[in-house]
Amino acid sequence: MNAKRNELAAGEAQDVDTLMKGIGDRARAAAKTLANAFTEAKNAALRAAAAALREREADILAANAEDIAGMVAGGSTKALIDRGMLDHARVEAIAKSLEDIVALPDPVGSVIAEWDRPNGLHIERVRTPIGVIGIIFESRPNVTADAGALALKAGNAVILRCGSDTFRSSAAIHRCLVDGLRAAGLPEDSIQLVPTRDRAAVGAMLGGLGGTIDVIVPRGGKSLIARVQSEARVPVFAHLEGVCHVYVHAAADLMMAKKIVVNAKMRRTSICGAAETLLVDKACASSHLAPLVEALQQAGCTIHGDAATQAAAKGVVPATEDDWYKEYLDANIAVGVVDGLDEAIRHVSAYGSHHTDAIVTDDTKAAERFMNEVDSAIVLHNASTQFGDGGEFGMGAEIGIATGKLHARGPVGLEQLTSFKYRVRGSGQTRP
């Protein structure tokens, strides 16, 4: 059965809708079993999958070599090829990440809240799996294991749609996950990989497979996320971009501000929590603006500044209106002066993406106002925006950051991949 499905991977013609419907039906059936699976069985599956990954490293690297050869021949960029490439260390990291998920507490069955009613009823709000999660991702093959394992640990069945470029690598990793499921006696359909590169499969997933997929989590570039957000007929946990701000308030300590700004922008420029705009309060601009700009420049950052910034430092590129909206994801930053806290909040609201925004100040009241009034998933006081991350929040593995307002907001970790229900215990109560 599996062997037959794998053949489709080679690109055989088949009706994609029929294929996807079958995958959806099997996922739904697996989800029913998984919902009541013991923690130990889920952990055993993840441990066995980690072992299989180590055992089959040669197969995985061979599959990856074919993928990489295809990417080179197809003219992929160096950055994409690096993302898609696997080696011994990366395979080991994938196996290790499965073991890290084993170590996380199982959220299913945990009681979130409980209370008693005057009539003696005891009410519990308890975590349950969501059901079936669809994950659509691009070139990083490790997502196959990370996302699959996280969804599984939360008791969900998962349908993975990987990037075409690394299809063989994902399939090789996926086989290890299925081995793990089989070893643990869990349904093999708990983690399915869409066995075709046909893009119609993505459309079918976005349609929800007839009510089968409960939520979709896309991982990849902006064009993928945009497509998923605009076409999906099911809920999506995602963020389109991270236009993150650092606002240096009038009462900011300059040394702290420099440290935070340089870290927020330059520690890693390619992550969604990297700062993209620096706002400096007019009240401290004369003392703080030039040193902040120079610290960024010394760290190798190009400054796109407003008139005040251009006047304060050398080598500043004039900022256009577009710069305030821009997610550079590299060593560029927009820098502007704002006239007080209100204008800062207005700027962040108007140009930001409601992802992660920080204020640097010694004025607690100003910090509270900023944190309360900026409507972003994560707001920080005197800390780098690069902390906007599930691992840094102590949530363990995460599948991404969501900027939607319903169910999951901020880091999407194990708990965010669960739902809940109410368990009510009585002793014969009837309603008057």
Next chain:
Amino acid sequence: MNAKRNELAAGEAQDVDTLMKGIGDRARAAAKTLANAFTEAKNAALRAAAAALREREADILAANAEDIAGMVAGGSTKALIDRGMLDHARVEAIAKSLEDIVALPDPVGSVIAEWDRPNGLHIERVRTPIGVIGIIFESRPNVTADAGALALKAGNAVILRCGSDTFRSSAAIHRCLVDGLRAAGLPEDSIQLVPTRDRAAVGAMLGGLGGTIDVIVPRGGKSLIARVQSEARVPVFAHLEGVCHVYVHAAADLMMAKKIVVNAKMRRTSICGAAETLLVDKACASSHLAPLVEALQQAGCTIHGDAATQAAAKGVVPATEDDWYKEYLDANIAVGVVDGLDEAIRHVSAYGSHHTDAIVTDDTKAAERFMNEVDSAIVLHNASTQFGDGGEFGMGAEIGIATGKLHARGPVGLEQLTSFKYRVRGSGQTRP
């Protein structure tokens, strides 16, 4: 401005999309202000609205009389006319319900969880408003006030679309809400009523008004909910039906089972938490089935039974396959015998609507299995399904019951109308 908008209510021709876009834009602007409104301002608005309702009772009843005359002329059913009718007691009840919402704690700003990280960061998960809520309802004019007030108290702007039959009544009540907002200095656009009966307005709301509406809550009959669920491009908090079960397990106390079954079915037959199917375990059928059926019959209920039930009692209508799926919402119930806990769970999963289901048993282990394995928003042990209600849960007012798995499940009260964000406090931390 308001006067002009009210004129549209009289049915003037206008481009509905333009009208709705304006409503959406004003709601979004109001939501920004509301998000940071003080609890006292929101409460003052609700109190002033309650006062206005009492003061303008004559106007409201006059408007209602016109609506009712229209319904009578249009041949509405008695039940519909009763739902649409207002009198002194009902207006007073509406005013009182606003005051009840004043008494509920403001969820906005409450800290749901907080923890410290080893690096000294303090992380808080704090409730925030969702933004803009769309409410589409049918003939009960009181929903205008209840739903508007609940959404407002949670810091949201709300767009209300009322039933055509009671348009004048809703408009009269809405004017009191706007008076309250004005008196409290809150944006009048915080609670808007769609000023046209044109059904295209519903379509526009279901489309989300260009990303403006964050969630839609429909209140009404099954055809409305079905339309909303199938057409909405934004999240919906709703349940399509409440096919609720009582399963009388082998170890059930007969007296308790009779009390619970009769209450679950007959206390009020028209509510979504009313039982629609009784399952009796084969192991206790010889002692329990006939007395349960007879107790229901004595209470005036018609029994649609399987073969065993037909054999056990007189006057049982043979159940068809359709009966197991049916939400009667009146004095009818489907009754069948199941062979043990597993079959009971399978039956509830296959035929139920994942709303509210109960087990009656003295066997705690059986109860735990039922409550864990039945995937419904609310599962009860030894209590009536009619407790499936936000008020009975102690949540205060509710806007409905949701059976979806994301964000809101079970009763949708104040807390369920909020989102959250993360507030992170540091002392200059940068990420290594």
